[in-house]
Amino acid sequence: MIETVVFDVGETITRDDRYWAAWADWLEIPRHTLSALVGAVVARGQDNAEALRLARPGIDVAAEYHAREAAGRGERLDESDLYEDVRPALTELRGMGVRVVIAGNQTTIAGDLLRGLSLPADLIATSGEWGVAKPQPAFFERVLEVAQAAPARTLYVGDHPANDVFPAKAAGLRTAHLRRGPWGHLWADTPEVVASADWQVDSLTQLVEVVEDARRSSGS
Known part of the structure; x- marks a missing residue:
């Protein structure tokens, strides 16, 4: 589950x-x-x-x-920077009772900008705020702290094998590799990613089915 x-x-x-x-x-x-x-x-x-x-x-x-x-030319984020499937997927997951966390290798400024978008997430945190970055094991220790769930009941979703899939798997989390962006496309079909990722998805909306399947397999 x-x-x-x-x-x-x-x-x-x-x-x-x-x-x-x-x-x-x-x-x-x-x-x-x-x-x-x-x-x-x-x-x-x-x-x-x-x-x-x-x-x-x-x-x-x-x-x-x-x-x-x-110079006033620093980081900026607005609705146009979000992928189209973000709000629908996060909203549906929360509607299923899933805790939704966003945590990546970004600055403290990016963390504030993300929170300013009012995303349907329970928590948003960045490596700049935590003082530790992926792929360091300490980052995923923090992930598990805020996940408020056991590693086997926590799913980490990302596009980058070396920063997301491999270290999350090493920390005991379930993993989903997203075929998106240059990293996601370049390494999606490599044997290492196929072997390490519990799931491979092309869209965040596919995670709804992933969670439903995991619940059915656990009998919950």
């Missing part, structure tokens, strides 16, 4: 289009160039911040982030 579903943020709840476009504009390089570099580092299995270092060798990413904020 699944009592709590925990969602990753980037390319699970929100599109990353605005994020990378804003960085390209700030660095004054074509958006397509930075997008291609992101794809390259994804294929290499590197952290996506490496795309910024390829675009601007020697860049201090943290310093540039703060400079963008100071």
Whole structure:
């Protein structure tokens, strides 16, 4: 039985289009160039911040982030950044009595922006607020604290195998790999992901059936 579903943020709840476009504009390089570099580092299995270092060798990413904020060109989120299936899926899951948590590798500012969207979630938290990030085991310890359910009754949903599926599975959680965004599409059919993910979905609305099936199999 699944009592709590925990969602990753980037390319699970929100599109990353605005994020990378804003960085390209700030660095004054074509958006397509930075997008291609992101794809390259994804294929290499590197952290996506490496795309910024390829675009601007020697860049201090943290310093540039703060400079963008100071210039009024920092992080922004609105309804257009949400995938279309987010509100319907989260609303239906909560209607089934499932606890819904959103927890990903984002800044404290992103956490405030997400909460400002009034999403149908019981809790929204970010790595910036917790002081620990995926794929560190301590992040998933925090996930289990806020899930308020046993690991085997908690489902973590995300697109990134190395940051979501593998470490969540190692922490004892159930896992659903989402075929969405560059990471989700690139690695969806690899043997490691197929073996590690309890479920593979193409849309968040499919999680309703996942929860229903888990309840039937447990006799609840």
